[in-house]
Amino acid sequence: MNTKVAVVTGAAGGMGKAFVRKLIADGCRVAGFDISQDGLDDLGAELGSAFLGIRADLTDPDAVTASFAAVATAFGGLDILVNNAGTCFMSEFPNIPADEFKQQMALNFETAFHCCQNAVPLMLERDGVKKIINISSNGAYNFDVFDPPPYRASKAALDTLTKDLARRYATDKICVNSIAPAMTETPLFGVLSDAVLAKAIAQMPHGHAMQPEQIAGWVGFLAGPMGDVSSGNVFILNQGRDVR
DSSP states (O other): OOOOEEEEETTTSHHHHHHHHHHHHTTOEEEEEESOHHHHHHHHHHHGGGEEEEEOOTTSHHHHHHHHHHHHHHHSOOSEEEEOOOOOOOOOTTOOOHHHHHHHHIIIIIHHHHHHHHHHHHHHTSSSOEEEEEEOOGGGTOTTSOOOHHHHHHHHHHHHHHHHHHHHTGGGTEEEEEEEESSBOSGGGGGSOHHHHHHHHHTSTTSSOBOHHHHHHHHHHHHSGGGGGOOSOEEEESTTTTOO
């Protein structure tokens, strides 16, 4: 059996590290893209030759192209892409600077768009079922919580991309899905005030935030053979919080 090759963007972040570890544990070779060289070096020291760290500013389309070329050279192709890079800026409407709005859309949507542009040609050269897994957010659907409008819009755009590519490449055996978690404990918690964070966690039915490893389990499921029959779906993970 050929070893699957995966790319995880935002690999050195809280959820990114969990995704990288899960995919390597499942037998993949993983290239991690991130702006943090120190974070990539730490993962490399932990994971060894199964991990390739590539420092890149994914808001630069040329850097994205060069990064995927490096993956093709090092690993020979690509089977799995996890678009995880992103963040949430907390300026509230209407007081959102134009530069912040542009940066929010660039980090959360444009990076994934350009990664998909570069990943699909590599995937079309591979046998079997290939996977694109976009990390969205409950913020695209739940309007009771604190997420600012640009963050919601960027994640909703990502889910529309998911559905378009799923339909476009179904017969090419490229499955494209989104995972949309609610409150998950990552370093992004640090951008919230204590009061906002406590209120958001209190809304979770289990009384606590989810963990990156739980989301990584869904990534592993979709990346594995059981995910071969799913495409064009948005999997909302929120402990049942928003069932009406």
